[in-house]
Amino acid sequence: MFIKKPVFILLLVAALLLGGSAVLLVGKLGVSDAVVMTAEEYEDYNYLISTYGKMDKLKEMVENTYYIKVDSEKLMENAYSGLVAGLEDPYSEYISAKDYENYMASMLGSYSGVGMSFYNNEDSVLEVIQVYKGSPAEAAGMKPGDIILEVDGKAFTGPESTEAAAAIRGKEGTSVTVKYRRNGKEDSVTMVRAQITVQTIEYEMLEGSIGYIQIDSFESATGADFKAALDDLTQQGAKGLVIDLRNNGGGLVNEAIKVADELMNQGTVVYTEDHNGKRDYYTTESGRTALPYVLLVNEYTASASEILAAGIQDNKEGQIVGTKTFGKGIIQSIYPMFDDGSAVKLTTMQYFSASGNTIHKVGITPDHVVELKEGDNTDYQLRKALEVLK
Numbered sequence: 001m002f003i004k005k006p007v008f009i010l011l012l013v014a015a016l017l018l019g020g021s022a023v024l025l026v027g028k029l030g031v032s033d034a035v036v037m038t039a040e041e042y043e044d045y046n047y048l049i050s051t052y053g054k055m056d057k058l059k060e061m062v063e064n065t066y067y068i069k070v071d072s073e074k075l076m077e078n079a080y081s082g083l084v085a086g087l088e089d090p091y092s093e094y095i096s097a098k099d100y101e102n103y104m105a106s107m108l109g110s111y112s113g114v115g116m117s118f119y120n121n122e123d124s125v126l127e128v129i130q131v132y133k134g135s136p137a138e139a140a141g142m143k144p145g146d147i148i149l150e151v152d153g154k155a156f157t158g159p160e161s162t163e164a165a166a167a168i169r170g171k172e173g174t175s176v177t178v179k180y181r182r183n184g185k186e187d188s189v190t191m192v193r194a195q196i197t198v199q200t201i202e203y204e205m206l207e208g209s210i211g212y213i214q215i216d217s218f219e220s221a222t223g224a225d226f227k228a229a230l231d232d233l234t235q236q237g238a239k240g241l242v243i244d245l246r247n248n249g250g251g252l253v254n255e256a257i258k259v260a261d262e263l264m265n266q267g268t269v270v271y272t273e274d275h276n277g278k279r280d281y282y283t284t285e286s287g288r289t290a291l292p293y294v295l296l297v298n299e300y301t302a303s304a305s306e307i308l309a310a311g312i313q314d315n316k317e318g319q320i321v322g323t324k325t326f327g328k329g330i331i332q333s334i335y336p337m338f339d340d341g342s343a344v345k346l347t348t349m350q351y352f353s354a355s356g357n358t359i360h361k362v363g364i365t366p367d368h369v370v371e372l373k374e375g376d377n378t379d380y381q382l383r384k385a386l387e388v389l390k
Contacts, residue, residue, distance in 0.1 A: 055079070080342075085159045089347050090120035091332050093159065097341030099166045104334075113169035114176065114191045115198075116142055117217075117249055120158030128180075129300055129326075130249035132198055132216060136191040142180070144247055144300045149186065150179035162345075169193070200251075201225040203233060210389060211238035211291070215259070218251030218304045223258025230262055230289060240389040241293035242382065246322065250303025253331065257282050260311050263318065264288050269311030270359075272331060272349040280349075282307070288317065294385040295320045297366060302326035309364045310353040320366040321385045329359025 037045065059079075063070055080094045095103055102111070115135020121127040126148040131137045148164060149155065156164040168176055170193050177190045200222045203213040211233030215222065233241065243263075250256075260269045266286040273279050295309055297320055306325045312318045329351040336343040351359050370384045 092346045093162055095162050095343045099162045100341060100343050102166045102169050103162055111169055111196050112172045112193050113196050115196045118148055120161045124158035126158055126161055126164055130247055136194050140189045140191045147181040149181055152177055201229050203229040205236055209237055209239045211241045214244040215248055217248055218255040222255040226259045227262055241291045242385045243293055244296045245301045245305045246296050246298040247300045248305040250305055253304050256304035256308045260284050260308050262289055264315055267315045268354040270307045270351045270353055272351055274349045292389060293318045294388050296381050296385055297322040297325050299323055300326060303328045306359055306364050307351055310359055314354040319388055321368045321370055322366045322381050324365050325363040327361045327363035
């Protein structure tokens with residue numbers, strides 16, 4: 001027995017008009033295929049069909065008509081990546097299950113690799129932003145600004161930054177070959193992977209009793225290590241302080257705030273704002289160091305480093321020397337929300353300085369702009385910082 005189409009339409013219309021609790025759907029108009037749905041479930045059903053029906057048809061067409069057999073799982077992984085790539089945000093990405101574990105390991109500051117970080121820049125290429133001291137990448141001569149083209153012969157583009165990072169990381173003692181471009185010229189280098197434990201703080205006493213602290217990045221122990229270095233230099237009789245944030249690509253914002261707490265009295269470092277206008281403030285308590293200090297920054301000072309610089313500049317706590325910073329004033333959140341172990345990284349908020357100035361794509365302009373001269377090894381920026389402290 002089959003229900004005729006006009007009868008089916010009448011049943012459907014009647015149910016909707018009467019606000020009935022159920023809607024009868026007849027697959028292929030056969031009674032044996034009948035399914036009863038609530039009006040709410042039917043609304044959800046329509047939403048799914050209108051939103052994902054095209055994707056389902058496209059997937060089916062590719063699987064059934066492409067000239068060779070396709071890997072359906074890989075096809076969908078690329079579809080997920082494409083959805084997030086549609087934001088045209090170089091900092092947001094879908095992270096596959098196989099890449100997620102490596103990604104989180106690198107965020108904790110200890111992993112096996114070559115010791116450099118890079119990002120998907122506005123030209124959708126992978127640009128090196130930081131090379132860690134003592135790393136295989138530093139020994140091989142890699143520099144901030146290098147463009148990564150291939151890893152072990154496989155080409156990567158900007159949207160594949162997490163996949164490229166996973167390809168570069170690997171078992172300690174194994175080698176990886178990276179092809180890169182610098183100043184328009186291409187070159188390749190082979191590096192032996194090593195255990196990378198990021199030591200983010202290095203310090204020493206300079207001539208004239210000026211303490212010098214270099215912060216390479218902001219990892220899980222940076223705040224505590226900075227305080228220990230500051231206390232040691234103070235006990236040694238430091239009369240001033242130079243804090244070097246050059247080539248610091250950022251890291252954990254909370255660690256940058258811990259450093260700010262040592263350098264600022266009570267005040268707002270920065271605040272964030274989401275798409276609903278909700279704001280969260282990052283603040284410090286009273287009790288900053290009594291030492292006068294200068295921050296050194298450059299075009300590769302980014303993210304958490306810029307947040308620290310913005311707070312110090314807006315609150316007039318110290319002076320800044322160098323060149324305009326990178327201009328990354330947004331925050332990404334990781335959502336490990338899928339049962340298969342994959343995740344998504346999304347830009348969820350934007351940072352503003354205490355005075356309400358935009359950081360993203362603008363950067364921080366130093367109080368004293370000092371350029372370094374190509375081919376000249378003199379550190380004119382450090383020289384200026386020492387001059388400011390006199």
